[in-house]
Amino acid sequence: MNDNAGLRVRMRRAAPFVLDVEFEAPAGAITALFGPSGSGKTTVLRTIAGLQPMDEARVSSGQSVWTDTAAHTWLPAHRRPVGFVFQDYALFPHLTVRQQLELALGHRPPEQRPGRVASLLQLVQLDGLADRRPAALSGGQQQRAALARALARDPAVLLLDEPFAAVDWALRESLRRELVSLQRALSLTVVLVTHDFEDVAKLASHLVVLERGAVTAAGTVEALTARNAVPGIAGWREPAVAFDARVMAHWAERQLTVIAAGDLQLEVPTIAAPVGAPVRIQLGAREVILASRRPEGLSLHNVIEARVVAVEPAAHEALRLVHLEVGATRLLSLVTADAARSLHLEPGAPVLALIKAVAVEAFA
Amino acid sequence: MDWTALGLSLRLGVVTVVLLLPVAFVLARWLAFSRFRGRGFVEALVALPLILPPTVVGFYLLVAFGRGSPVGAAFESLVGHPLVFSFEGLVLASLLVNLPFAVQPMQNALAAIPPSVRDAARCCGLSPMAAVRRIELPLALPGIATAAVLTFAHTLGEFGVVLMVGGSIPGETRTVAIAIYDRVQAFDEPAAATMALVLLVLAVAALGITNTLARRAARRD
Numbered sequence: 143m144n145d146n147a148g149l150r151v152r153m154r155r156a157a158p159f160v161l162d163v164e165f166e167a168p169a170g171a172i173t174a175l176f177g178p179s180g181s182g183k184t185t186v187l188r189t190i191a192g193l194q195p196m197d198e199a200r201v202s203s204g205q206s207v208w209t210d211t212a213a214h215t216w217l218p219a220h221r222r223p224v225g226f227v228f229q230d231y232a233l234f235p236h237l238t239v240r241q242q243l244e245l246a247l248g249h250r251p252p253e254q255r256p257g258r259v260a261s262l263l264q265l266v267q268l269d270g271l272a273d274r275r276p277a278a279l280s281g282g283q284q285q286r287a288a289l290a291r292a293l294a295r296d297p298a299v300l301l302l303d304e305p306f307a308a309v310d311w312a313l314r315e316s317l318r319r320e321l322v323s324l325q326r327a328l329s330l331t332v333v334l335v336t337h338d339f340e341d342v343a344k345l346a347s348h349l350v351v352l353e354r355g356a357v358t359a360a361g362t363v364e365a366l367t368a369r370n371a372v373p374g375i376a377g378w379r380e381p382a383v384a385f386d387a388r389v390m391a392h393w394a395e396r397q398l399t400v401i402a403a404g405d406l407q408l409e410v411p412t413i414a415a416p417v418g419a420p421v422r423i424q425l426g427a428r429e430v431i432l433a434s435r436r437p438e439g440l441s442l443h444n445v446i447e448a449r450v451v452a453v454e455p456a457a458h459e460a461l462r463l464v465h466l467e468v469g470a471t472r473l474l475s476l477v478t479a480d481a482a483r484s485l486h487l488e489p490g491a492p493v494l495a496l497i498k499a500v501a502v503e504a505f506a
Numbered sequence: 507m508d509w510t511a512l513g514l515s516l517r518l519g520v521v522t523v524v525l526l527l528p529v530a531f532v533l534a535r536w537l538a539f540s541r542f543r544g545r546g547f548v549e550a551l552v553a554l555p556l557i558l559p560p561t562v563v564g565f566y567l568l569v570a571f572g573r574g575s576p577v578g579a580a581f582e583s584l585v586g587h588p589l590v591f592s593f594e595g596l597v598l599a600s601l602l603v604n605l606p607f608a609v610q611p612m613q614n615a616l617a618a619i620p621p622s623v624r625d626a627a628r629c630c631g632l633s634p635m636a637a638v639r640r641i642e643l644p645l646a647l648p649g650i651a652t653a654a655v656l657t658f659a660h661t662l663g664e665f666g667v668v669l670m671v672g673g674s675i676p677g678e679t680r681t682v683a684i685a686i687y688d689r690v691q692a693f694d695e696p697a698a699a700t701m702a703l704v705l706l707v708l709a710v711a712a713l714g715i716t717n718t719l720a721r722r723a724a725r726r727d
Contacts, residue, residue, distance in 0.1 A: 232625065
């Protein structure tokens, strides 16, 4: 179902608002299109799906070209192997969940469809609700039904338009978990449109920042957050790094879990994930204290030997943003300019990073 | 009671509904989904029969369909009898006069389908025609039914236009509405009363059906 081909996107338009975007969404990964409303994210997604014309565009998935205005190539939307989850889910009000899935399975021979429906429903945990119409489903169930319908297409790429915007916080968190585990299990290529950085930090491995129709930053989430290169959307964004780690061990009696990313090992409050499982870590620069000597008698679990990479001015003139390196993993620490002076923080200098276990946000 | 007139009215109603609905659906879909210059003008044109006096509509149709007009002449050379004062002429007039009753409910029903639902149909692999058949038609069904009921009921009751274009030829153009007028003129009040009652019952039934359909459509959201 997945030819393991990434998506290449390039588009340009002059009106009604300027759009000039080029990026690549690697195969088997979640790429976030992050930007404020009106930045053109949804337009990009709709153009990928073939739902919207574009002055100048080229969209290709692996070897197959879906749009190439220069060569007058335009694959109609219904022939593109694309799964689209709309912000309002766009379920068909007159069809049951089963009928919606069967409708999206038109590319498969009829005898395969019932089996596919059953396995898709199981995949999104909707078994038992197959014969309900959308109006009889809760918000979370509607979102799962929309996801199952998008997956029914056996898509080369799954397009998600603000998929969590319409649900409350608690549900959002569990739906994010389900999406991540589905994505990993099926190694889906996903393009996710969002204005919520939590979606980026928890779900995406790649990030394209879109502002006023132009790409202002692109790269891996880990690299961009480590460089503090992600702009705040609708306000200020606290510097924080996001990176992938693995569960190394559980210390049940101490209710701690050890996670590791390269040479960086952190003790964090118990994570409900097996040893070896991937876990996404977020760590705010405010949460990292720097020291020159190993402290004692503190409620502290993590004393990490790091090296200063750079000391940068921060948003406040009395503060400094210190870039740290632990092996290949980067951390950020926000300290006062006074502390930076007294600790002699200079590029290359060794330093101890003190990190409270509770300050580490782990998403598994 | 003029059974011939009632039969003619019912036949005119059925023929009008069957011929008009497909055309009106295409027109309604175009008005509901396309953005183009002059859309307001087309909409006004469709609505014109609602506000023009029936005699005015009838007069213009009489001129347009008359033996001297291109339409009337072409019809007469093809079929062998004049278009005006014939059942065919009545049907043609009925189609035009009923345009707003058929188009507007369907246009409203189609416009109420969220754009994302139509996009989702495409992204589920449905061709534009398949999307019409499997998504748009079923979702617009209450509007289509309302259009059918209104068109049928209005055809039964149309008087001015029928009189102008069709006259009152028994079995050819004398509908129930005309027959009632005819009976009243002849001081045959009981016959007029019976036929009026039939039309009243049909009108009440039509309103009942449209209201039920509208409620059912509202409940599904």
